[in-house]
Amino acid sequence: MLLAVDLVILTLRGPSLHVLLIERGVEPHQGALALPGGFLRDLDEDILAAAQRELTEEAGLSEVPHLEPLGFYGEPGRDPRGRVVSAAYLAVAPRLPEPVAGTDAAEAWWRPVDDVLSARLHLAFDHRRMVAEGVERARVKLEHSALATAFCRETFTISELQQVYEAVWDVRLDPRNFYRKVQKAEGFIVPAGPMRRTENGRPARLFKAGPMQTLYPPMARSAQ
Amino acid sequence: MLLAVDLVILTLRGPSLHVLLIERGVEPHQGALALPGGFLRDLDEDILAAAQRELTEEAGLSEVPHLEPLGFYGEPGRDPRGRVVSAAYLAVAPRLPEPVAGTDAAEAWWRPVDDVLSARLHLAFDHRRMVAEGVERARVKLEHSALATAFCRETFTISELQQVYEAVWDVRLDPRNFYRKVQKAEGFIVPAGPMRRTENGRPARLFKAGPMQTLYPPMARSAQ
DNA sequence: TCGACTTCCTGTCAATCTGACAAGAAGCTA
DNA sequence: TAGCTTCTTGTCAGATTGACAGGAAGTCGA
Numbered sequence: 001m002l003l004a005v006d007l008v009i010l011t012l013r014g015p016s017l018h019v020l021l022i023e024r025g026v027e028p029h030q031g032a033l034a035l036p037g038g039f040l041r042d043l044d045e046d047i048l049a050a051a052q053r054e055l056t057e058e059a060g061l062s063e064v065p066h067l068e069p070l071g072f073y074g075e076p077g078r079d080p081r082g083r084v085v086s087a088a089y090l091a092v093a094p095r096l097p098e099p100v101a102g103t104d105a106a107e108a109w110w111r112p113v114d115d116v117l118s119a120r121l122h123l124a125f126d127h128r129r130m131v132a133e134g135v136e137r138a139r140v141k142l143e144h145s146a147l148a149t150a151f152c153r154e155t156f157t158i159s160e161l162q163q164v165y166e167a168v169w170d171v172r173l174d175p176r177n178f179y180r181k182v183q184k185a186e187g188f189i190v191p192a193g194p195m196r197r198t199e200n201g202r203p204a205r206l207f208k209a210g211p212m213q214t215l216y217p218p219m220a221r222s223a224q
Numbered sequence: 225m226l227l228a229v230d231l232v233i234l235t236l237r238g239p240s241l242h243v244l245l246i247e248r249g250v251e252p253h254q255g256a257l258a259l260p261g262g263f264l265r266d267l268d269e270d271i272l273a274a275a276q277r278e279l280t281e282e283a284g285l286s287e288v289p290h291l292e293p294l295g296f297y298g299e300p301g302r303d304p305r306g307r308v309v310s311a312a313y314l315a316v317a318p319r320l321p322e323p324v325a326g327t328d329a330a331e332a333w334w335r336p337v338d339d340v341l342s343a344r345l346h347l348a349f350d351h352r353r354m355v356a357e358g359v360e361r362a363r364v365k366l367e368h369s370a371l372a373t374a375f376c377r378e379t380f381t382i383s384e385l386q387q388v389y390e391a392v393w394d395v396r397l398d399p400r401n402f403y404r405k406v407q408k409a410e411g412f413i414v415p416a417g418p419m420r421r422t423e424n425g426r427p428a429r430l431f432k433a434g435p436m437q438t439l440y441p442p443m444a445r446s447a448q
Numbered sequence: 449t450c451g452a453c454t455t456c457c458t459g460t461c462a463a464t465c466t467g468a469c470a471a472g473a474a475g476c477t478a
Numbered sequence: 479t480a481g482c483t484t485c486t487t488g489t490c491a492g493a494t495t496g497a498c499a500g501g502a503a504g505t506c507g508a
Binding site: 427 | 465466467468469473474475476
């Protein structure tokens with residue numbers, strides 16, 4: 001039996017959630033879009049280590065602030081070489097200045113998650129299901145964990161953090177109420193120096209991720 | 225490479241959370257306590273099907289209301305026969321009238337989760353970590369999903385449902401406030417006929433699981 | 449220099465929700 | 479019938495939420 005590792009790597013580009021896809025260079029499904037991933041290099045390679053290796057080789061990302069197991073997928077009949085089982089990992093990358101390029105087998109692009117979920121983009125294997133479950137995991141974890149900070153760079157403004165929630169949940173939030181909630185959740189974010197960054201309007205204070213991983217009170221996703 | 229399936233089966237016994245453990249009949253770790261599980265029967269067996277087979281054969285449970293993938297565990301050097309990867313599943317069983325017995329390789333017992341987590345009971349392989357992650361998953365899902373009903377029989381009283389939350393979260397809740405919250409979460413529970421069951425005090429109304437899988441408003445685990 | 453515009457942030461207020469508790473309802477047992 | 483148990487409906491003050499006003503602090507263009 002063969003064990004593969006596949007990565008659902010989420011990030012923000014502009015106002016919307018994106019996932020990293022590659023064009024497969026080999027059969028099966030050559031030329032189709034797929035998640036970055038591959039077989040374990042050798043029998044003794046650790047699964048988590050393999051995930052990190054794929055992150056570097058195929059996605060060109062050296063270090064992401066969040067990497068967690070997502071599930072496993074049988075994919076019977078995936079490959080003529082035999083039974084293949086995929087271990088899927090969810091990774092969250094901060095906003096990147098440049099599109100990911102110059103990677104392993106083929107090119108890698110950030111693609112809107114909506115295009116994948118609505119089937120406007122067809123993905124190889126059962127990778128669309130992996131994306132769906134990765135996004136759902138992110139949506140749930142945003143409520144009661146500090147996952148949102150993984151989408152941001154080391155320091156960030158509160159409105160940048162708000163964009164994360166708006167993109168992942170696909171809702172519009174009131175900035176003023178968002179301020180209050182985020183600041184009240186103890187240990188979620190802490191001020192990062194008196195510096196400020198400039199953009200267009202009034203400069204904003206900078207924060208960084210706090211020590212607390214579970215949020216209390218949680219960020220409630222309202223009924224709407 | 226070999227693929228195994230392991231099951232973290234949780235249930236309520238008395239007032240506390242229990243997990244099903246077996247005594248291993250074969251090496252390695254013969255005689256030690258472990259989670260029920262085993263290797264895939266053949267190369268084409270579906271992973272989920274294997275989990276359900278183990279549920280029947282090793283745990284003597286025909287049907288559980290909840291079964292979901294938990295994670296995968298590399299366990300390098302687990303077995304002399306080669307590299308083994310375990311796919312762990314979380315299962316939730318309703319209260320059972322009798323202790324599980326007469327199962328596969330050896331005997332199966334319900335053991336208090338606390339004894340496992342506090343290391344009073346030693347488990348083979350990295351099964352203690354699987355239990356810990358299964359319990360943590362259950363704790364989180366209780367907040368915003370209808371998982372709690374999976375711990376109950378088909379019909380149940382509100383106070384039985386409360387016992388689930390108290391056991392899994394290890395907190396004490398006010399029954400009157402619990403009534404209010406549970407009834408307000410739309411689609412969580414629905415009345416199951418005008419029947420009542422008798423116990424000790426005033427008879428209670430019976431409910432069954434409602435159609436809604438995600439709770440709004442969620443059952444907030446307070447700070448305490 | 450002076451608006452006009454942008455975004456950031458503090459504050460207010462009514463509606464709702466929460467936690468703590470009182471008290472009645474409906475069974476059992478003695 | 480009294481006393482016990484558990485279930486269920488209410489009440490009430492304090493906390494939280496959602497909607498919104500308005501000032502603060504920058505940039506840009508004339």
